[in-house]
Amino acid sequence: MNKHDKDKQPTPTTNSEPSQKLLDTKVSRRDMLRLTGATGLGLLLGGGAMGSLLSRGGTAAKAPVAPVQADSSIPFYANHQAGILTPAQNFLYFAAFDLTTTKLSDVKKLLQEWTTAAAALTTGRLVGNTNDSPNLPPSDTGEADGLTPSRCTLTFGVGPSFFDERFGLAGQRPSSLADLPPFVGDNLDPAWCGGDLCVQACADDLQVAFHAIRNLARIARGTAVLRWTQEGFQRTGEADPKNGTPRNLLGFKDGTGNPDVTDEAEMNKIVWQGSGDGPAWMNGGTYMAVRRVRFRIEVWDRSSLSDQEATFGRHRQSGAPIGARDEFDKLDLKAADASGKPLIPADSHSALAHGDGTVKMLRRSYSYSGGLNAKTGQLDAGLLFISFQRDLVKQFVTIQQRLSRNDRLNEYMVHVGSAVFACFPGVREGGFIGDTLLG
Numbered sequence: 001m002n003k004h005d006k007d008k009q010p011t012p013t014t015n016s017e018p019s020q021k022l023l024d025t026k027v028s029r030r031d032m033l034r035l036t037g038a039t040g041l042g043l044l045l046g047g048g049a050m051g052s053l054l055s056r057g058g059t060a061a062k063a064p065v066a067p068v069q070a071d072s073s074i075p076f077y078a079n080h081q082a083g084i085l086t087p088a089q090n091f092l093y094f095a096a097f098d099l100t101t102t103k104l105s106d107v108k109k110l111l112q113e114w115t116t117a118a119a120a121l122t123t124g125r126l127v128g129n130t131n132d133s134p135n136l137p138p139s140d141t142g143e144a145d146g147l148t149p150s151r152c153t154l155t156f157g158v159g160p161s162f163f164d165e166r167f168g169l170a171g172q173r174p175s176s177l178a179d180l181p182p183f184v185g186d187n188l189d190p191a192w193c194g195g196d197l198c199v200q201a202c203a204d205d206l207q208v209a210f211h212a213i214r215n216l217a218r219i220a221r222g223t224a225v226l227r228w229t230q231e232g233f234q235r236t237g238e239a240d241p242k243n244g245t246p247r248n249l250l251g252f253k254d255g256t257g258n259p260d261v262t263d264e265a266e267m268n269k270i271v272w273q274g275s276g277d278g279p280a281w282m283n284g285g286t287y288m289a290v291r292r293v294r295f296r297i298e299v300w301d302r303s304s305l306s307d308q309e310a311t312f313g314r315h316r317q318s319g320a321p322i323g324a325r326d327e328f329d330k331l332d333l334k335a336a337d338a339s340g341k342p343l344i345p346a347d348s349h350s351a352l353a354h355g356d357g358t359v360k361m362l363r364r365s366y367s368y369s370g371g372l373n374a375k376t377g378q379l380d381a382g383l384l385f386i387s388f389q390r391d392l393v394k395q396f397v398t399i400q401q402r403l404s405r406n407d408r409l410n411e412y413m414v415h416v417g418s419a420v421f422a423c424f425p426g427v428r429e430g431g432f433i434g435d436t437l438l439g
């Protein structure tokens with residue numbers, strides 16, 4: 001169970017409906033999300049019971065994290081886009097697109113068509129209306145036909161290049177949305193960088209996520225083309241029914257120090273753009289940093305456990321800060337041994353990323369494995385680091401500058417891809433993705 005779930009138990013009632021036993025079981029909101037996604041408990045309970053269960057925490061109507069519906073769908077229409085605060089699904093299919101048109105009207109049409117398709121894809125419906133006509137190519141490619149929505153979320157954004165001279169939108173570019181500055185040790189391959197648009201597809205089934213991107217790319221034909229894609233994974237709900245913090249491919253729990261996504265005030269401070277922060281069209285939106293980070297797995301695997309733990313500043317097994325016992329114990333950077341040496345090395349990843357604790361971000365990364373690099377004979381595996389923040393420069397760049405200069409972890413990894421996107425605010429029914437900018 002996540003530390004943020006511990007205080008959020010639904011209050012039991014005295015109702016004696018058939019599903020009451022389940023309702024009275026102490027289940028955290030996050031457990032609930034996991035259960036509904038992984039086991040279809042939502043289906044078992046039915047929509048009403050689910051609604052009642054989720055509302056017991058007192059947060060259903062205005063919850064910052066969209067509830068999972070009985071059919072394992074996450075509402076597409078909401079104040080904020082899904083896939084940001086949404087508890088991470090098992091799989092990711094990330095896609096960056098380049099626009100091939102120079103007409104803004106084409107871009108608007110594409111975003112309108114993507115909106116209709118996204119509403120279908122996230123609820124397990126087929127895309128388009130030519131799916132039972134024998135004389136026409138089906139409008140949906142079909143591989144997700146009959147599959148559940150699997151908590152599929154589609155999160156849309158635009159990159160800095162969207163605001164170049166092509167569409168006359170330069171004046172609307174948020175000031176922090178610019179290509180990232182070079183960082184020490186970067187070894188970026190343009191094939192893994194940039195993009196005019198992005199779609200982050202997440203789902204508890206990889207075929208569902210793949211299907212979503214494939215169909216969005218198909219719809220984009222003539223207007224936009226895929227620039228780069230990356231599949232990602234975490235452990236599945238089946239492999240980890242306790243829903244602990246996922247481990248990255250270096251074996252460490254990754255996500256422990258994230259802020260509490262159910263704390264609306266905290267999310268407004270860290271993640272969502274507020275009015276006055278930037279152009280009004282981004283109010284309720286957020287900024288995404290994506291880094292493709294390849295691990296030097298072979299080097300890591302030869303280093304001792306104590307070196308590995310000193311690198312992260314945390315114990316591998318428990319995820320606790322060095323010198324502490326519990327994963328969620330405070331990261332006490334002042335704790336020292338008898339000789340006065342800090343228990344958590346000052347150049348460890350956790351110490352540097354934490355800094356004085358005033359600059360935070362929401363991380364939502366996925367592991368990737370891209371097979372064997374034929375040239376080096378090494379695995380191309382690592383982390384597709386994804387973070388969401390209210391301001392890319394004040395948050396991501398500030399922390400990454402500290403890390404790139406001094407982080408012990410740098411010996412074991414190399415940043416090979418990079419992109420930033422402004423993720424639009426949520427879409428209201430009747431509206432379309434990006435309508436605050438292009439509507």
Ligand SMILES: C=CC1=C(C)c2cc3[nH]c(cc4nc(cc5[nH]c(cc1n2)c(C)c5CCC(=O)O)C(CCC(=O)O)=C4C)c(C)c3C=C
Pocket residue numbers: 248250252253254255256257258291293312314331349350353354360361382383385396399400403413
């Ligand atoms: C610029 C931001 C960050 C990059 C890039 C980054 C890369 C990166 N991180 C890990 C693994 C871990 N990171 C952990 C903590 C952590 N990392 C960042 C930021 C970046 N990481 C932050 C803000 C924090 C939280 C610090 C805090 O306040 O406690 C941890 C420790 C456990 C946890 O909190 O999640 C791990 C493990 C990898 C492998 C990686 C590059 C690929």
Ligand SMILES: [Fe+2]
Pocket residue numbers: 349353
């Ligand atoms: Fe990190």
